[in-house]
Amino acid sequence: MSVIRKFIDRCKQYNKVNENKNEKVCRCFNVCSDDIKNAVTKGAKTISDVREKTKAGMGCGRCNASVERITYKAIKNR
Numbered sequence: 001m002s003v004i005r006k007f008i009d010r011c012k013q014y015n016k017v018n019e020n021k022n023e024k025v026c027r028c029f030n031v032c033s034d035d036i037k038n039a040v041t042k043g044a045k046t047i048s049d050v051r052e053k054t055k056a057g058m059g060c061g062r063c064n065a066s067v068e069r070i071t072y073k074a075i076k077n078r
């Protein structure tokens with residue numbers, strides 16, 4: 001098995017293990033992934049709804065990609 005293949009497999013395992021971890025997503029407003037999931041559970045249907053409820057992504061904007069990823073995943077798993 002090539003070195004690159006081993007690296008990719010380790011990354012996939014790492015992502016599976018940490019997928020459900022409550023990680024801090026937005027440092028500007030101290031928003032965690034569970035806060036975003038809760039916003040979706042409580043009725044947020046779009047990223048704008050999530051931003052309105054949690055304030056995630058409304059500061060520097062560095063977390064926008066993560067906020068979008070977690071929101072789409074939460075909506076998909078609803």
Ligand code: FES
Nearest residue numbers: 026028059060061
């Ligand atoms: S880290 Fe989310 S707005 Fe700055």
